[in-house]
Amino acid sequence: MKLIRTTSYEELSQQAAAEIISRIQSNHRLNLGLATGSTPTGVYKQLIEDHKKNKTSYKEINTFNLDEYIGIAKKDPHSYHYFMCENLFHHIDIPLDQTHIPDGTAKDLKEECLRYEQFIQEHGGIDLQILGIGQNGHIGFNEPGTPFDSRTHIIMLAESTRKANSRFFDSLEEVPKQAITMGIASIMASMEIFLLVSGTSKAEALARLMNGAVSEQFPASVLKKHPNVTIFADNEAAALL
Numbered sequence: 001m002k003l004i005r006t007t008s009y010e011e012l013s014q015q016a017a018a019e020i021i022s023r024i025q026s027n028h029r030l031n032l033g034l035a036t037g038s039t040p041t042g043v044y045k046q047l048i049e050d051h052k053k054n055k056t057s058y059k060e061i062n063t064f065n066l067d068e069y070i071g072i073a074k075k076d077p078h079s080y081h082y083f084m085c086e087n088l089f090h091h092i093d094i095p096l097d098q099t100h101i102p103d104g105t106a107k108d109l110k111e112e113c114l115r116y117e118q119f120i121q122e123h124g125g126i127d128l129q130i131l132g133i134g135q136n137g138h139i140g141f142n143e144p145g146t147p148f149d150s151r152t153h154i155i156m157l158a159e160s161t162r163k164a165n166s167r168f169f170d171s172l173e174e175v176p177k178q179a180i181t182m183g184i185a186s187i188m189a190s191m192e193i194f195l196l197v198s199g200t201s202k203a204e205a206l207a208r209l210m211n212g213a214v215s216e217q218f219p220a221s222v223l224k225k226h227p228n229v230t231i232f233a234d235n236e237a238a239a240l241l
């Protein structure tokens with residue numbers, strides 16, 4: 001794993017965005033894996049700014065999001081569909097039918113997991129996957145204990161994750177209890193991975209990732225086994241290294 005330390009969240013966002021843009025420039029048909037949460041929003045802002053200024057085009061790009069809540073309609077402002085449209089898709093020239101997110105309202109959710117996994121593979125797999133990290137080490141919504149060989153699946157959210165994400169909802173009760181997430185093996189199949197880590201609240205998780213053992217109890221630790229991972233961390237997140 002290569003670690004890039006930056007002095008601020010803004011610099012983290014700029015540096016990661018610059019690398020993403022260079023991957024898009026060298027492959028107009030890049031399959032780009034995307035994440036939600038607060039951390040990647042700065043990168044998305046940079047991508048939008050660059051698209052407006054420099055006309056970087058996403059017309060042939062396909063995107064694949066990591067996860068989606070179960071039981072939340074796409075049009076609901078709490079859905080990750082909505083989040084991605086607001087924070088990225090509506091501001092660049094990507095055709096919406098080339099943006100892919102698991103459907104958390106599918107009638108048959110198990111079937112939806114299989115479909116999504118196969119769909120990614122049929123598209124040739126993910127070239128570059130953007131990841132954030134949960135305080136408990138989750139990647140996507142793969143909570144501690146998720147097997148490393150897991151593919152896209154249904155997961156029960158940890159209480160700590162529901163609490164952390166309750167800031168986006170009116171109350172904790174409204175936070176869904178389940179989600180569909182790409183599995184650990186699905187994420188590891190990506191050719192390249194960028195992990196974005198920002199803020200004091202992630203310092204312990206980053207220290208555990210860098211210094212701790214590879215264990216299913218700390219899902220992000222699996223990234224040590226991937227040949228092409230770059231971690232972008234700001235000073236606050238890197239404070240315990």
Ligand code: GLP
Nearest residue numbers: 035036037038039132133134140
């Ligand atoms: C969410 C998402 C993850 C994200 C994580 C951290 O639960 N499912 O993909 O990486 O939480 O989010 P944040 O960047 O807001 O700290």
